[in-house]
Structures are given as C-alpha cells and as structure tokens.
Amino acid sequence: MNVIFWVLLGFILSLLEIFIPGMIIIFFGISSFIMAILVYFGFISNLIYQFFYWSIISILLVLLLRRFVIKYFPSLEKNEFSKDSLEGQKGIVIEEVNPYTGKGRVKVSGTYWKAISSLGTIIPVGKEIIVEKQDGLLLYVRVHN
Numbered sequence: 001m002n003v004i005f006w007v008l009l010g011f012i013l014s015l016l017e018i019f020i021p022g023m024i025i026i027f028f029g030i031s032s033f034i035m036a037i038l039v040y041f042g043f044i045s046n047l048i049y050q051f052f053y054w055s056i057i058s059i060l061l062v063l064l065l066r067r068f069v070i071k072y073f074p075s076l077e078k079n080e081f082s083k084d085s086l087e088g089q090k091g092i093v094i095e096e097v098n099p100y101t102g103k104g105r106v107k108v109s110g111t112y113w114k115a116i117s118s119l120g121t122i123i124p125v126g127k128e129i130i131v132e133k134q135d136g137l138l139l140y141v142r143v144h145n
C-alpha cells in the first residue's frame with residue numbers, strides 16, 4: 001500500500017509542475033518515486049522514516065539539481081511579471097474601484113488584482129480599464145476610452 005501511495009504522490013507532484021512551474025515541485029515528485037523504490041525493496045518500512053527520508057531527498061534534489069536543470073532548460077523556470085509588465089494592458093473592473101474607500105479589484109490577463117484609480121475617480125463594475133502603472137501587486141488604472 002505504501003508503494004502505491006508514493007507512486008501516486010510522485011505522479012501528482014510531477015503533474016503539478018506543469019500547472020505551477022518553477023522547477024521545484026518536480027523534485028518532490030522524483031523523490032516520491034525514489035521512496036516507492038526504497039519501500040518496494042524493503043529498505044524503509046516505517047511511515048515516519050519514509051516521510052523523513054522523502055523530505056531529505058527532496059531538499060537535496062532541489063539544492064543539488066535545480067540550478068543545473070535551469071541552466072540547461074531556462075524556459076522551464078517560472079516567468080514572473082516584471083514590475084511594469086502590465087502597463088498598457090486592458091482589463092475589466094470586477095469590484096468597484098473607489099479611491100474614497102480604497103477598495104477595488106480588476107481582472108487583467110486572466111488574473112485578479114487590487115486596483116486604485118490613477119485619476120482619483122470611481123470606476124464602476126464592468127468598465128474596461130487600462131493599466132497605467134504597477135506597484136507590486138497593486139495596479140493604478142484608468143477607464144479605457
């Protein structure tokens with residue numbers, strides 16, 4: 001039963017790497033497959049030891065191999081937004097952008113962001129906006145004409 005658990009965990013973690021790129025989760029998946037082999041051959045039977053060794057193997061794989069893999073496959077690393085990567089992008093207001101209450105949310109590039117009106121005006125729900133500035137996770141927006 002423990003072998004099946006480790007194999008399933010390995011597949012799940014490996015698949016998650018597709019949806020959450022960054023070249024870290026895959027190493028946890030690989031260490032799950034290693035644990036499945038160790039458990040199958042009877043090297044480790046105690047569940048507590050299995051999780052202990054799994055975490056040690058995972059950390060070692062991340063520390064030893066991630067840099068090597070990223071060096072030869074740079075496109076596999078997660079691409080973070082640069083500070084001004086959303087400037088000029090269009091979006092839509094999903095929660096009223098109100099400078100008086102400090103509330104407001106917009107959807108830009110398929111992601112929801114906290115927003116502030118760059119002109120100090122209220123922007124109602126459903127209005128199309130354009131991003132003028134990005135400050136971390138906060139977008140300064142105006143109504144798109």
